[in-house]
Amino acid sequence: MIIQRISRFISNFENLMPIFAAACAVLAGIAILSLPFVYTEDQLYPKNIDRESPLDPYDRGGPPFTQADIVLQYPENSPTAGFVTAYLTPFSWALANTTLHTGTTIVGHPGGILDEILYNTRGLDTVVETTILFIAFAIASYIFRKGSP
């Protein structure tokens, strides 16, 4: 009897979201009870923020124009790692030497600092992320144009 009632409730897809929310809430409750998780000190992608650096939010360490020392999972797969962050246009480099505000404009400069992790060592993630966006745009544009000739 009770199984019949449960299966009738589950079979209505209007109830899916509440069931999923309840499952998430139960699991989150268990997670909170099992806190604290022990975090490892030896992180793969460490990040230190140096507020004094002129490249502030984008500074990943290492002087420009030379290879920076970057922690990688498989260094042998990314021989050029460390050079992406090091690259600044001469104008950006001059700006960084004179002001403290290159960090706010640096992504607007051609050849400015690209994120080492996203564009070098974890490039496949970036590809898949943009694919998700493109697929979503394709669906949205198809539905939008459906009625028109």
Added chain:
Amino acid sequence: MIGAGGSPLRYLEFGDIVIYFSPYTLALFLLALVFTVLVIASKPERQLDIAFGADAFTTKDIGLSEMRFRRFMAIACGLASMGAMVTGDVFDFCLFTSLVGICNVGIVAAVKSRHVQGAAFQYGLVALAGTVPLFGGAAIVAATTGTLSLIELSSTLLPAVPLVVKGFLVLGVMGEGMAPFYAAKAEMFRAPGAPYVIMCSLSSLLIFLRVIEVVLQM
């Protein structure tokens, strides 16, 4: 390394993301590949409605552009499933899983049936909400072990991933269309146009099979 799915036969390196083919993931990959080829090659079905009490039936006619779009989405879904089957990175796996969820909505997005559209909307909501435990789980995996690579995670040197975090990953994948959150997907199958709609079912089945391997390996 000898993971839950056997020792890898071949590696493909993309920087820190290393794709590996173990006997288990290779079998799942081939299944997704074969079905994607079938989707590309086959002609869609034409659904028949039999009229009761009379010797008559009607054929549901679907426009060419709708079929083309649905085939495109089914192929994209197949490619996403293939990627999820062989990827050797927890975060990458989560990305492919959410891509499969979006493609599943896309396969039935063009159907002119209110019922199917309602089911697809509810499924989309659950898939959207499912990304929270999915990516949250991946983030805690990175925090507790310091790595995201499944090859590194299978070694015993690293600290163990908490059980509840594995639960987060499994719940996130279940939100993409496994029982008991399957009702909306079953209603989506009412849309005409097999084999494209079957891709919805197969992709989530494959992803669930893969997440078992991922969780066992951690």
